[in-house]
Amino acid sequence: MDASTIESLLSGFYGLSWQGGVMIAVGILLIYLAIAKEYEPLLLLPIGAGCMLANLPISMLVGTPDEPGMLQLFYNVGVGNELFPLLIFIGIGAMTDFGPLLENPKMVLLGAAGQFGIFLTLILALLLGFTRPEAASIGIIGAIDGPTSIYVSAQLAPHLLGPITVAAYSYMSLVPIIMPPIMRLLTTKKERSIRMPYSSREISQRTRIIFPILVTIIVGILVPFALPLIGTLMLGNLMRESKVVERLTGAAQNELNNIVTLFLGLAIGSTMVGENFIKPQTLFILVLGLGAFVLDTAAGVLFGKLMNLFSGGKFNPLIGAAGISAFPMAARVVQKEASREDNGNFVLMHAMGANAAGQVASAMAGGVLLALMAGA
Amino acid sequence: MRRYQLTVNNNEYEIDIEEISATEFQVLIDGQTVDVILASQADAAGAVITPQIEAGPSRMVGEPLTAAGQPVARAPKVPAAMRSETPRTPSPAVAGGQDLAYSMSAPMPGVILEIKVAPGDQVNKGDVVMVLEAMKMKNDLHAARTGTVESIDINSGEQVKYGQVLLRFVKD
Numbered sequence: 433m434d435a436s437t438i439e440s441l442l443s444g445f446y447g448l449s450w451q452g453g454v455m456i457a458v459g460i461l462l463i464y465l466a467i468a469k470e471y472e473p474l475l476l477l478p479i480g481a482g483c484m485l486a487n488l489p490i491s492m493l494v495g496t497p498d499e500p501g502m503l504q505l506f507y508n509v510g511v512g513n514e515l516f517p518l519l520i521f522i523g524i525g526a527m528t529d530f531g532p533l534l535e536n537p538k539m540v541l542l543g544a545a546g547q548f549g550i551f552l553t554l555i556l557a558l559l560l561g562f563t564r565p566e567a568a569s570i571g572i573i574g575a576i577d578g579p580t581s582i583y584v585s586a587q588l589a590p591h592l593l594g595p596i597t598v599a600a601y602s603y604m605s606l607v608p609i610i611m612p613p614i615m616r617l618l619t620t621k622k623e624r625s626i627r628m629p630y631s632s633r634e635i636s637q638r639t640r641i642i643f644p645i646l647v648t649i650i651v652g653i654l655v656p657f658a659l660p661l662i663g664t665l666m667l668g669n670l671m672r673e674s675k676v677v678e679r680l681t682g683a684a685q686n687e688l689n690n691i692v693t694l695f696l697g698l699a700i701g702s703t704m705v706g707e708n709f710i711k712p713q714t715l716f717i718l719v720l721g722l723g724a725f726v727l728d729t730a731a732g733v734l735f736g737k738l739m740n741l742f743s744g745g746k747f748n749p750l751i752g753a754a755g756i757s758a759f760p761m762a763a764r765v766v767q768k769e770a771s772r773e774d775n776g777n778f779v780l781m782h783a784m785g786a787n788a789a790g791q792v793a794s795a796m797a798g799g800v801l802l803a804l805m806a807g808a
Numbered sequence: 809m810r811r812y813q814l815t816v817n818n819n820e821y822e823i824d825i826e827e828i829s830a831t832e833f834q835v836l837i838d839g840q841t842v843d844v845i846l847a848s849q850a851d852a853a854g855a856v857i858t859p860q861i862e863a864g865p866s867r868m869v870g871e872p873l874t875a876a877g878q879p880v881a882r883a884p885k886v887p888a889a890m891r892s893e894t895p896r897t898p899s900p901a902v903a904g905g906q907d908l909a910y911s912m913s914a915p916m917p918g919v920i921l922e923i924k925v926a927p928g929d930q931v932n933k934g935d936v937v938m939v940l941e942a943m944k945m946k947n948d949l950h951a952a953r954t955g956t957v958e959s960i961d962i963n964s965g966e967q968v969k970y971g972q973v974l975l976r977f978v979k980d
Contacts, residue, residue, distance in 0.1 A: 529943070629827045630916050630970050746826070764945050775934060775950040778915040784943050 447489025451706025458709075459484030459701065462598070471605030474690075475578065475697050479598065482701020494702055503702035506695045511593070511703075514586050516696040517579035518664045523689030524579070524791070525668020526681045528759065530643055532785035534635045538739075539751075539782065543789025545735030546755025547797040549574040549727030554801075557720050562713075565589050568801045570717055573600050574724025575794030576607065577757035580661060582700070584798045588805055594704040595714045599721035607761040608768075610722075611729050615753050615769055618733045623740065624773040626748040630781055640673040651796065657806065658799020665795060728756045732786075748779050754786040757794035763787040829915065830971035831908045847909040910977040911961075912952055914968040918942030923964050925975070929957045938974060953977060 439446065462480030466473040485493045486503055495501030500508060510516035533539055550571040557567035569585035569592055581600040585593050603610065616624075644666035651662040671681045736752025750769050754762045763783035770777045812823045824836040833844040922939040925931055931951045938949040955977040962974050 532943070627828050627832070629829065760943060760945070763943070767945065767947070771947070775948070776915070776952065778947065780942055780945060780947065781916050 444489045449489075449706060451710050452487040452489065454710055455487040455704060455706045456484050458704065459487065462701075465602075465605075469605075472601050474693055475601045476605070478694050478697025479601070479701040479704075482698035483704045484701075485698075486702035486705055494705075503698055506699035507702060510692070510695055511582065511586055511699045512590070514583050514660070516692050516699070517583040517586075518660055519688060519692045520579045520696065521661055521664040521795070522668040523684045523692075524759070525644070525665040525670075526672045526684040528665075528669055528672075528788055528791060529784070530640070530669060530788050531635050532781045533788040534639060534643060535631050535633050536782060536785040539755075539785035540789045540793075541739070542732060542735060542752050542755035542786040543791075543793035544755070545752065546728055546732040546757070546786075546790045547575060547793050548731035548735075549724045549729070549756075550794075550797050550801070552727050553720055553724035556723065557716075560716060560720070562716075563589075565805050566592060568805055569596055570720050571724055572596075572794075572798055572801060573603065573717075573721035574728040575757045575790075575797060576600065576604050576725055576728070576762070577791070577794040577798075578604060580757070580795050580798040582696070583661060584801055587802060591708065592713075592717065594700060594709055595717045596721070597700045598704070599718050603721060603725050604758055604761070607758050608765050610725060611753055611762065611765050612769055614726060614729045615733055615750055615766075618730060619737070619749050621773060623737070623749050624770060625777060626740070626746065627774070627777050628746065628748055628751075628779055628782055630778070637673065637675070641670065644670040644673065647792065651799075655796055655799040655803065657802040658796045661795035661798060662792065665792070725756070729753050732756055732790075748777075748782070751779055751783050751786050754783040755790045755793070757787075757790045759787050759791045760784060762790070830913045845909070910953075910955070910958075910979050911973050912937070912949065912975045914940065914970055914972045914974055915947075915949070916940075916942050917970050918947070918968060920962050920964055920966050920968055920974070921946060923960055923962070925957050925960070927957050927959050931955065931957060940968070949974070955980065 459480045459482075462476045462483065464480075465471045466476035466480060482503055485491065491501070491503075493501040493503045495504050510519075552571075553574050554567045554571035557570045558564065562570065565588035569581075569589040572581050572584045573596060575581070578597065578600045582593065582597055585596045589596075648659075648663050648666045652659045655662075668681075668684050671677050671684065732752035732755035733749055734752070735755070736747065736749030739752070740747040740749050748770060750766045754766045756762055763780060763786070766783035766786075767778070767780040770779045809824055809826045812821075812825070814821045814823065821837060826834040826836075828834055831846045833846065835842045835844050918940045919942075920938055921941045923937070924939075925935075925937045931937060931954065933951055933954045935951045936948040937951050937957075940947045940949055958976045958978040960975055962968060962972070968974065
């Protein structure tokens with residue numbers, strides 16, 4: 433047995449590095465959060481596992497550029513070319529009920545207001561020395577919309593994909609913890625107790641079918657860069673509302689969505705490799721992402737207060753907070769806050785309307801950012 | 809919101825009625841806002857319209873005006889003989905002219921997942937009496953008053969419309 437044989441037998445030990453060790457710990461932390469705390473387990477568990485697998489010495493699962501392993505293949509097939517987030521958007525479209533938004537079209541305004549933090553954070557990131565494409569990718573975290581964040585950063589700043597995705601999904605799972613203090617801080621008890629009548633307007637199936645088609649065409653012309661996201665979202669929704677392709681709708685909601693989520697999680701986790709991840713900028717991204725989230729929520733609530741002013745005190749400003757994406761957790765948090773103040777107050781349907789609008793608006797904001805950066 | 813323009817004793821009034829929930833209204837009369845809670849409602853429509861058809865218009869012309877001039881909430885009980893036989897489809901919230909203050913109605917459409925009380929149970933205001941699932945979120949429905957449950961008007965697992973009566977209390 434010569435020296436090289438021994439070396440290859442022990443290559444696992446030789447390949448150990450402290451960065452790899454730290455990242456394996458990060459992976460295990462994500463897995464712990466997924467299992468023990470149930471923070472977005474469907475995503476954090478595969479991301480944590482991918483991170484662990486990619487950081488073990490040599491890591492055959494990542495492989496070499498010539499012989500890519502499974503994780504690298506997933507990345508090449510679906511993340512590097514933005515395929516996976518779009519497939520997930522078909523599933524989200526198939527799961528989203530735009531009924532509450534169609535009943536209350538003025539909620540579109542809140543969806544727009546909820547994207548304000550993205551652009552504020554972009555400016556902040558630029559000041560901290562990030563390049564423009566990097567800053568745009570960090571800002572989009574504020575939408576708390578995982579697929580959009582992945583889609584935008586895969587195009588603009590692929591090297592930041594890992595931290596940005598982890599930030600987007602961890603904050604998504606922290607929606608019920610991060611949002612309420614901001615909402616309470618910015619509203620008075622009286623405002624939170626405002627009751628709003630439920631508009632029991634029936635939305636015809638015809639309207640529900642025309643809506644996704646019309647939105648696709650309008651967005652396709654106005655913001656062509658947002659078309660991939662909006663187009664797939666609306667395709668899923670059209671399938672849902674048509675009621676004639678239930679098998680496709682079911683597949684998009686369940687099988688397709690679950691499989692892609694697994695592949696996506698593993699691929700994202702595998703980008704979190706020691707020497708790329710353990711940098712001060714990762715910390716900046718996490719902090720800035722949190723800032724974007726807080727600013728988005730605050731902008732939504734403040735805009736809700738403005739709408740309350742114009743309506744003569746009949747609009748509950750809490751609903752503004754649902755204007756960020758994070759569908760449908762944000763709307764649920766709004767309902768919880770409203771009923772905490774007055775257990776007979778139900779603003780859920782209004783909040784769902786604003787939340788569905790936020791879902792569309794954050795995808796549009798992603799498109800606008802891509803358009804801005806394409807010109808830069 | 810609904811706007812009514814009424815003339816009472818030659819004085820014109822403009823009244824805006826905003827529906828807050830099935831039983832709460834915000835009423836704006838000449839720029840003054842009043843919160844109104846509907847305690848009970850008897851639908852007088854059957855009395856106003858049908859007698860005209862059944863008993864002949866000439867005799868009834870003057871009378872419907874008195875009925876219409878009164879607030880709906882305090883509409884007089886109409887003799888059974890004059891009631892309409894034609895089946896009407898009343899809105900779910902006002903079906904049958906019951907005492908709304910002694911009942912609870914669905915605050916939004918959804919499915920009743922769980923019913924935690926039974927007829928005869930004593931409940932306190934704020935107790936959770938039912939769980940309503942709407943938009944995949946479970947919402948606790950709290951008792952609107954302290955009292956004894958008279959009847960449960962819905963089964964677990966049933967789909968409910970906005971304003972549909974879910975539960976009635978025994979009247980004190």
